[in-house]
Amino acid sequence: xxxxxxxxxxxxxxxxxxxxxxxxxxxxAVKSGDVIAEIETDKATMEVEAVDEGTLGKILVAEGSExxxxxxxxxxxxxxxxxxxxxxxxxxxPTPREGASGPADAAVAPKPGETATGPVGGASPSLPQAAEPxxxxxxxxxxxxxxxxxxxxxxxxxxxxxxxxIAGSGPNxxxxxxxxxxxxxxxxxxxxxxxxxxxxxxxxxxxxxxKGIDAKVLADKLGMKYQVLPNTGMRKTIAKxxxxxxxxxxxxGLTVDVEIDRxxxxxxxxxxxSGEKISVNDFVVKAVAxxxxxxxxxxxxxxxDGILQYEDVDVSVAVATDGGLITPIVKRADQKGxxxxxxxxxxxxxKAKDGKLKPExxxxxxxxxxxxxxxxxxxxxSIINPPQACILSVGAGxxxxxxxxxxxxxxxxxxxxxxxxxxxxxGAVGAQYLKLLKGLLEDPITLML
Numbered sequence: 224x225x226x227x228x229x230x231x232x233x234x235x236x237x238x239x240x241x242x243x244x245x246x247x248x249x250x251x252a253v254k255s256g257d258v259i260a261e262i263e264t265d266k267a268t269m270e271v272e273a274v275d276e277g278t279l280g281k282i283l284v285a286e287g288s289e290x291x292x293x294x295x296x297x298x299x300x301x302x303x304x305x306x307x308x309x310x311x312x313x314x315x316x317p318t319p320r321e322g323a324s325g326p327a328d329a330a331v332a333p334k335p336g337e338t339a340t341g342p343v344g345g346a347s348p349s350l351p352q353a354a355e356p357x358x359x360x361x362x363x364x365x366x367x368x369x370x371x372x373x374x375x376x377x378x379x380x381x382x383x384x385x386x387x388x389i390a391g392s393g394p395n396x397x398x399x400x401x402x403x404x405x406x407x408x409x410x411x412x413x414x415x416x417x418x419x420x421x422x423x424x425x426x427x428x429x430x431x432x433x434k435g436i437d438a439k440v441l442a443d444k445l446g447m448k449y450q451v452l453p454n455t456g457m458r459k460t461i462a463k464x465x466x467x468x469x470x471x472x473x474x475x476g477l478t479v480d481v482e483i484d485r486x487x488x489x490x491x492x493x494x495x496x497s498g499e500k501i502s503v504n505d506f507v508v509k510a511v512a513x514x515x516x517x518x519x520x521x522x523x524x525x526x527x528d529g530i531l532q533y534e535d536v537d538v539s540v541a542v543a544t545d546g547g548l549i550t551p552i553v554k555r556a557d558q559k560g561x562x563x564x565x566x567x568x569x570x571x572x573x574k575a576k577d578g579k580l581k582p583e584x585x586x587x588x589x590x591x592x593x594x595x596x597x598x599x600x601x602x603x604x605s606i607i608n609p610p611q612a613c614i615l616s617v618g619a620g621x622x623x624x625x626x627x628x629x630x631x632x633x634x635x636x637x638x639x640x641x642x643x644x645x646x647x648x649x650g651a652v653g654a655q656y657l658k659l660l661k662g663l664l665e666d667p668i669t670l671m672l
């Protein structure tokens with residue numbers, strides 16, 4: 224039976240994507256694990272691997288097609304002995320999304336209803352934790368036939384397993400190699416789970432939140448001239464999560480000024496000795512991580528069951544790209560030296576701008592840093608990046624008059640603003656964390672201890 228390849232959900236928040244490139248052509252042999260296509264999500268361009276083996280019988284969505292909804296059939300794989308005549312009519316008459324690029328006859332199914340996800344906003348839109356996966360479906364059957372890949376069938380036959388009792392994890396519940404291996408490790412094939420009872424009829428939906436003024440409608444009405452710059456998937460995601468984060472999280476900000484003359488002197492000395500280019504932001508990320516290790520009450524997230532206090536310190540660093548902001552993660556940043564941390568931040572920033580970040584490089588994080596100092600911004604307040612509870616906004620270091628003792632002096636001062644989720648971090652907790660962070664930045668040699 225022909226096997227449909229569906230547009231995968233490559234991130235917890237992906238609802239549609241762009242089919243950038245077909246790596247395999249119609250008629251090519253395909254093995255499980257082969258890269259068959261490249262998909263552009265709202266965050267990066269990622270490879271799609273086949274989970275079955277056979278021949279790529281028909282491509283349903285052409286290269287360059289945008290707005291392809293998750294779970295839309297994009298191609299069909301033919302099993303051994305099948306030919307193109309076995310390919311039936313697609314389940315839905317797919318049409319390109321309005322405004323999408325690509326051929327007009329590209330097979331793009333209608334966009335399914337949106338699923339509820341946690342809000343993700345902030346000055347930098349990293350992704351929230353993935354929603355709980357749905358229960359694995361039982362192996363799909365047609366009469367007495369169980370849908371399974373040829374390799375899975377051979378393995379089951381050789382092992383004496385009953386395919387009808389194995390839950391399939393492949394497309395549409397198809398049993399694949401990994402399912403057979405899991406059944407063998409378990410000692411025997413387990414019966415497929417019963418179908419869940421139909422959910423009760425939902426209550427009447429609440430009234431939709433009022434929308435703001437439609438800029439396009441107003442401009443047309445007033446005869447204002449403009450050009451439309453199409454929104455990328457990333458830009459749409461940023462807009463959605465900024466709004467959700469601002470509306471659902473009780474924010475407040477704490478601001479402190481930090482004198483960084485000693486930090487600048489140490490940075491200059493380290494760069495001269497090593498020949499590297501450690502930045503002020505590298506010092507900030509390192510200090511943020513060390514402070515979180517010493518004061519874990521700020522390394523948290525809010526949850527209805529209880530506040531999650533993370534064991535690792537994973538710092539998300541905002542990076543500006545052509546499509547918008549994204550926050551790659553420096554994992555266990557407190558355990559890395561300045562040189563290592565600096566090189567990792569540079570590499571992550573390069574991959575972010577090239578759209579080559581892997582999901583694990585931008586999903587998660589326990590605390591965010593957003594720095595606009597390089598643009599001369601003195602101070603600003605970021606929107607929280609859910610599910611994190613804190614984000615630090617870093618302004619420019621500039622010469623300012625300060626009072627030392629009873630005398631007026633000049634110092635290089637940098638303004639930091641910590642925005643926190645008041646559900647998880649109280650004012651006193653945020654203030655204690657900022658005090659510790661200020662001490663580390665003003666006496667940076669302690670970062671080496």
